[in-house]
Amino acid sequence: xxxxxxxxxxxxxxxxxxxxxxxxxxxxxxxxxxxxxxxxxxxxxxxxxxxxxxxxxxxxxxxxxxxxxxxxxxxxxxxxxxxxxxxxxxxxxxxxxxxxxxxxxxxxxxxxxxxxxxxxxxxxxxxxxxxxxxxxxxxx
Amino acid sequence: xxxxxxxxxxxxxxxxxxxxxxxxxxxxxxxxxxxxxxxxxxxxxxxxxxxxxxxxxxxxxxxxxxxxxxxxxxxx
Numbered sequence: 001x002x003x004x005x006x007x008x009x010x011x012x013x014x015x016x017x018x019x020x021x022x023x024x025x026x027x028x029x030x031x032x033x034x035x036x037x038x039x040x041x042x043x044x045x046x047x048x049x050x051x052x053x054x055x056x057x058x059x060x061x062x063x064x065x066x067x068x069x070x071x072x073x074x075x076x077x078x079x080x081x082x083x084x085x086x087x088x089x090x091x092x093x094x095x096x097x098x099x100x101x102x103x104x105x106x107x108x109x110x111x112x113x114x115x116x117x118x119x120x121x122x123x124x125x126x127x128x129x130x131x132x133x134x135x136x137x138x139x140x
Numbered sequence: 141x142x143x144x145x146x147x148x149x150x151x152x153x154x155x156x157x158x159x160x161x162x163x164x165x166x167x168x169x170x171x172x173x174x175x176x177x178x179x180x181x182x183x184x185x186x187x188x189x190x191x192x193x194x195x196x197x198x199x200x201x202x203x204x205x206x207x208x209x210x211x212x213x214x215x216x
Contacts, residue, residue, distance in 0.1 A: 059201060095194070126183055
């Protein structure tokens, strides 16, 4: 499938790469199909690109690289929605909010994106009863 | 907005599948019990709004920001 992207031009993606967010993403509920693309030259980061809307993309990262003690528990209903059978099938990313300076880049640890990598099902989960917030500085 | 008055332990039904019960009232705090299908996400409004706003901010990316990440990776 050919798609138009914000930072990668027009590219061909495999259907198997397509992530389905059945409920969209808060603020973008109509957006249910995304793909994760690498960010060449900045390998610690990826782009979560909407397949439906060229202009919609997020910079994401593996939170465990930056926040070594990041830890949370998924509610049973979230596990069910993601049809997760075992923990190994889950991939975790967090959305970054960019800024004009490195020190101000923040990660949203309160609402990680969880992916069932077996079924390519994804959801931005809003953690309940957590001390994590939407703005944690990536670089101290 | 529909306005209903309920007493302690009374319930409101929304459609076939959603029930909201008043479990406790303590001064200006009301404890609600919500029963809904698992497909329905239930959140405190202010938290949901915060996530929504943060997502809107996160979708605003400049080339400058991307170049910054690349510079950063080079340094490491």
